[in-house]
Amino acid sequence: MAAQYEDVQKFGKEQIDSSLKAFGAFSKGLQGIAAELADYTKRSFEEGTSALEKLAAAKTLDKALEIQTEYARTAYENFVAESTRIGELYTDLTREAFKPYEGAFARSQSQSH
Numbered sequence: 001m002a003a004q005y006e007d008v009q010k011f012g013k014e015q016i017d018s019s020l021k022a023f024g025a026f027s028k029g030l031q032g033i034a035a036e037l038a039d040y041t042k043r044s045f046e047e048g049t050s051a052l053e054k055l056a057a058a059k060t061l062d063k064a065l066e067i068q069t070e071y072a073r074t075a076y077e078n079f080v081a082e083s084t085r086i087g088e089l090y091t092d093l094t095r096e097a098f099k100p101y102e103g104a105f106a107r108s109q110s111q112s113h
Contacts, residue, residue, distance in 0.1 A: 018100035027102070029093030036089060040082045047075065 051071035058064040 008031075021100035022097045025096035026093065029089065029096060033086060033089045033093065036075075036086060040078075044075070044078070047071070047078070 048071075051067060054067045055064055058067055
């Protein structure tokens with residue numbers, strides 16, 4: 001009976017430890033994503049402002065179209081790259097947040113077989 005109680009107590013402690021580790025990884029991952037999004041927003045605003053200044057200084061319609069086209073192309077490429085990066089960060093976040101539970105899951109699978 002005492003051994004079963006110790007097993008339950010050990011299991012409970014492992015679950016709490018796993019939950020705390022998962023919460024820490026989740027929190028750290030979200031902070032990284034928030035920082036990345038803030039940097040991207042700042043860069044996008046600066047690039048948009050720069051493009052607007054160039055448009056205001058354009059002397060011809062052709063030059064204005066060239067500036068606008070270049071800005072649109074660059075903004076699109078940056079958006080795609082940033083979306084990919086954010087997707088990778090979310091994947092890493094998920095992997096790290098569930099890593100503490102992998103051992104418990106593996107043990108439960110081996111015990112059920």
